[in-house]
Amino acid sequence: MNVKRPSFTASGNMGSSTTGLSFTSGVTNDGLNQLLRQIEQQQKLINHLEELLKQKEAEVDIDLTKDDIKFILMKCHPDKNMNSKQAAKVTAKLLKLRKAK
Numbered sequence: 001m002n003v004k005r006p007s008f009t010a011s012g013n014m015g016s017s018t019t020g021l022s023f024t025s026g027v028t029n030d031g032l033n034q035l036l037r038q039i040e041q042q043q044k045l046i047n048h049l050e051e052l053l054k055q056k057e058a059e060v061d062i063d064l065t066k067d068d069i070k071f072i073l074m075k076c077h078p079d080k081n082m083n084s085k086q087a088a089k090v091t092a093k094l095l096k097l098r099k100a101k
Contacts, residue, residue: 069098 064072073094074080081087 066098066101069094
């Protein structure tokens with residue numbers, strides 16, 4: 001069954017869309033407007049989620065110095081805790097935290 005598909009091209013023309021792209025296809029203006037509204041809604045959702053992530057990161061931000069982290073590492077190192085899996089996990093997290101400081 002041969003179905004003729006509408007041509008679809010994108011160009012960098014600055015149009016009235018929020019994306020700055022103009023499309024030529026078999027999509028109607030109503031369909032295009034609906035897609036643009038969906039893109040705008042998704043962008044708002046992304047912005048909201050990014051803001052929530054920033055808030056959560058700020059809540060978790062503990063004021064530990066490198067010396068604090070070093071002290072904790074010495075206490076929870078797997079060698080000092082019978083090679084505990086939990087000690088290994090915590091040590092790995094602390095090492096990442098120390099590198100970030």
